[in-house]
Amino acid sequence: MDVPDRKIQVEVVYALPENQIMRQFYVPSHTTIEHAVELSGIPGLFPEIDLSRNKLGIFGKVVKPGTALRENDRIEIYRPLVADPKESRRMRAKESRNVPKSEV
Numbered sequence: 001m002d003v004p005d006r007k008i009q010v011e012v013v014y015a016l017p018e019n020q021i022m023r024q025f026y027v028p029s030h031t032t033i034e035h036a037v038e039l040s041g042i043p044g045l046f047p048e049i050d051l052s053r054n055k056l057g058i059f060g061k062v063v064k065p066g067t068a069l070r071e072n073d074r075i076e077i078y079r080p081l082v083a084d085p086k087e088s089r090r091m092r093a094k095e096s097r098n099v100p101k102s103e104v
Contacts, residue, residue, distance in 0.1 A: 010031075
């Protein structure tokens with residue numbers, strides 16, 4: 001059982017194609033992922049972040065905003081996908097089939 005006053009260290013990251021921001025800080029042990037993101041100040045720096053729409057994750061795994069954090073969790077704020085990865089692969093495969101062999 002966690003002691004209410006105990007602090008844990010967490011890291012919040014948000015990456016764009018041209019840069020990445022990372023904040024490492026301490027929060028109370030009962031803090032949720034959504035609250036930690038708010039405490040990081042990152043949403044205030046990037047107006048496109050909407051916590052009601054952007055997915056959040058811990059170490060690459062999507063989790064619910066109410067998930068309680070653990071010591072050294074790396075919280076990731078995900079950007080919306082520009083294109084569906086499966087559909088993109090299908091389109092590339094289709095295009096590669098239509099390219100004459102002399103061009104490959």
